[in-house]
Structure formats: C-alpha cells, structure tokens
Amino acid sequence: MSLPTVTRQPAVPQPWQHHDRTTLLDTGSYLxxxxxxTQPDGTAGIFEYHQARTDGALTIALGPV
Incomplete structure (x- = not known):
C-alpha cells in the first residue's frame, strides 16, 4: 500500500497590518x-519614523530605553 502524494503550497507571507498611527512631532517641515x-510573522511591533515634507537632513538622538 502506498501513501497518497501530498503537494503543499509554500507559505505565503502575510502583509503587514497597520493598526494605529500617532504623530509625535509636527514642525511643519517634518513629522x-x-x-x-503586526508583522508578517504575526509579531506585534511599534515603529517610529521620520517623514520629511521638504528636502533636508535630520538627526535624532535616542537615549537608553
């Protein structure tokens, strides 16, 4: 007796799920x-990032968490 052949589809990563956005700083030039x-692997995460409204450079110093 032989077992039936099972064909499995490769795991398809799920897209990032966006739940909430808080604007921490708005200077008019950048935010x-x-x-x-929720990341594709199911892990919850919080990400902070900078959005420039104009061309330029910005440095943000982060202290110990």
Whole structure:
C-alpha cells in the first residue's frame, strides 16, 4: 500500500497590518510618527519614523530605553 502524494503550497507571507498611527512631532517641515503594526510573522511591533515634507537632513538622538 502506498501513501497518497501530498503537494503543499509554500507559505505565503502575510502583509503587514497597520493598526494605529500617532504623530509625535509636527514642525511643519517634518513629522515623527509612531505606528502600531503586526508583522508578517504575526509579531506585534511599534515603529517610529521620520517623514520629511521638504528636502533636508535630520538627526535624532535616542537615549537608553
């Protein structure tokens, strides 16, 4: 007796799920956002990032967490 052949589809990564956005700083020239997300592997995460409204450079110093 032989077992039936099972063909499995490769795992398809799920897209990032965006749950919430908080704007931490808005200077008119740039914004700093904090997003609450679920990553493709199912892990919850919080990401902070900078969004420039004009061309330029910005450095943000982060202290110990």
């Amino acid at each position: 700093i956002h904090r997003d609450t997300v």
